[in-house]
Amino acid sequence: xxxxxxxxxRRICLCAVPAMVLLLGAPxxxxxxxxAALLVLPVAGACFVAIRSLxxxxxxxxxxxxxxxxxxxxxxxxxxxxxxxxxxAHEINNPLAIIAQEIEWARLxxxxxxxxxxGLEEARDSLNEIAVQVERCREITHKLLDFARKRxxxxxxxxxxxxxxxxxxxxxxxxxxxxIPIIRDYRTDLPPIFTxxxxxxxxxxxxxxxxxxxxxxxxxxxxxxxIPESGQVEMVISDTGVGIRKEDLxxxxxxxxxxxxxxxxxxxxLSICHSIIVRLGGRIAVDSEPGKxxxxxxxxxxxxxxxxxx
Amino acid sequence: MSAKPRVLIVDDEERYRTTxxxxxxxxxxxxxxxxxxxxxxxxxxxxxxxxxxLDVKMPEIDGIEALGRIKRDHPSVEVIILTGxxxxxxxxxxxxxxxxxxxxxxxxxxxxxxxxxxxxxxxxARDKRQKAATNPHEAS
Numbered sequence: 001x002x003x004x005x006x007x008x009x010r011r012i013c014l015c016a017v018p019a020m021v022l023l024l025g026a027p028x029x030x031x032x033x034x035x036a037a038l039l040v041l042p043v044a045g046a047c048f049v050a051i052r053s054l055x056x057x058x059x060x061x062x063x064x065x066x067x068x069x070x071x072x073x074x075x076x077x078x079x080x081x082x083x084x085x086x087x088x089a090h091e092i093n094n095p096l097a098i099i100a101q102e103i104e105w106a107r108l109x110x111x112x113x114x115x116x117x118x119g120l121e122e123a124r125d126s127l128n129e130i131a132v133q134v135e136r137c138r139e140i141t142h143k144l145l146d147f148a149r150k151r152x153x154x155x156x157x158x159x160x161x162x163x164x165x166x167x168x169x170x171x172x173x174x175x176x177x178x179x180i181p182i183i184r185d186y187r188t189d190l191p192p193i194f195t196x197x198x199x200x201x202x203x204x205x206x207x208x209x210x211x212x213x214x215x216x217x218x219x220x221x222x223x224x225x226x227i228p229e230s231g232q233v234e235m236v237i238s239d240t241g242v243g244i245r246k247e248d249l250x251x252x253x254x255x256x257x258x259x260x261x262x263x264x265x266x267x268x269x270l271s272i273c274h275s276i277i278v279r280l281g282g283r284i285a286v287d288s289e290p291g292k293x294x295x296x297x298x299x300x301x302x303x304x305x306x307x308x309x310x
Numbered sequence: 311m312s313a314k315p316r317v318l319i320v321d322d323e324e325r326y327r328t329t330x331x332x333x334x335x336x337x338x339x340x341x342x343x344x345x346x347x348x349x350x351x352x353x354x355x356x357x358x359x360x361x362x363x364l365d366v367k368m369p370e371i372d373g374i375e376a377l378g379r380i381k382r383d384h385p386s387v388e389v390i391i392l393t394g395x396x397x398x399x400x401x402x403x404x405x406x407x408x409x410x411x412x413x414x415x416x417x418x419x420x421x422x423x424x425x426x427x428x429x430x431x432x433x434x435a436r437d438k439r440q441k442a443a444t445n446p447h448e449a450s
Contacts, residue, residue: 086395089394089395090367090394090395091394092394093394093395093414093415093416094323094326094394094415096415096416097323097326097394097415097416097417098323098325098326098329099416100416100418101326101329101330101333101416101419102325102329104329104333104419105329105332105333108333108336134416138416142414145395145414
């Protein structure tokens with residue numbers, strides 16, 4: 001595999017061009033005089049520019065290949081974890097169902113009991129706490145099954161701005177009360193995209209909810225849509241929240257990774273987003289600066305009429 | 311139509327089915343419980359039920375196969391599948407076989423009772439329509 005870094009490009013240019021000047025210029029100097037030898041310089045300059053441009057393109061292609069490799073590894077890792085987690089969720093759901101029912105039954109037994117004993121109140125309180133924790137486990141196992149579910153996306157043409165706006169209005173009800181306006185910067189001539197609208201709505205909602213959580217109180221969320229390159233559209237959701245530490249950025253799409261306190265997050269939201277976006281033929285990237293905020297950029301393929309099913 | 315639905319719980323987890331029966335009984339829903347699909351088939355021969363709560367993962371005959379046989383032999387009974395493992399393929403298969411609903415364990419008791427009652431209402435409405443079709447004078 002050809003591996004070329006920017007350092008290599010500089011070195012090749014620095015070696016190849018003087019060598020060319022020497023090899024062509026010296027015979028010309030000898031046989032046709034110094035004026036003719038000087039003509040080599042513009043030719044060498046043009047060669048220098050051409051080689052440099054070519055090498056840069058190779059390096060860019062190499063970087064893109066590395067990025068795709070990383071995305072593939074991440075997808076395969078998530079698929080394997082998905083299989084495993086679905087099995088675990090299934091096994092846990094059954095005993096959890098029994099615990100939930102026993103709580104209901106025990107509550108019914110306590111309902112008719114009247115006593116001044118402080119122990120009875122303690123037992124009721126304890127039962128309520130068990131119910132809260134069972135509900136928490138239920139949420140985790142159900143999300144795990146969502147994560148592992150292999151629904152084939154139902155691909156159709158959709159208006160990305162409209163999908164975003166639906167979710168933005170939903171989140172705005174809560175965010176405006178916390179002093180967090182949602183600023184829209186939609187590109188109005190955005191072409192239709194090729195996607196599964198319910199799955200994409202799930203991703204947008206998750207990213208917006210995360211943004212609100214990262215800000216907590218007083219800040220702003222910005223949603224931007226644009227066409228970064230031919231055949232793709234991009235949605236960027238940025239917040240002015242707490243940001244993510246550099247060492248956490250690599251782990252942000254891993255299942256169960258969360259920076260939220262215990263009981264506040266399952267750590268599955270972003271891994272579900274990642275898995276959905278990959279299935280939709282797109283990619284998701286994160287950029288963050290602690291104390292300043294975070295941006296999630298989602299790129300998706302543009303809808304083509306040829307892909308439309310009759 | 312009886313005042314409350316008659317429910318048959320089919321689940322191989324003994325503690326799950328017995329506590330569920332007690333919880334439904336407290337809500338004045340007449341319920342019986344059995345531990346396998348074979349026991350369910352023989353129970354359905356002995357008595358009539360409005361709604362069946364059926365587990366999927368059971369030894370010998372699983373819930374999906376049992377659902378097919380129940381709907382074939384007792385088409386009017388409504389079947390609610392209660393399982394610990396949701397999958398879209400299984401859900402589609404269940405709906406194709408005539409299952410009424412597909413619920414993921416653990417399911418809150420209020421939600422389950424709501425589903426039982428709506429399944430029972432659907433069955434009652436269908437029974438009434440069939441009765442009217444076969445005997446129009448009696449139905450009016």
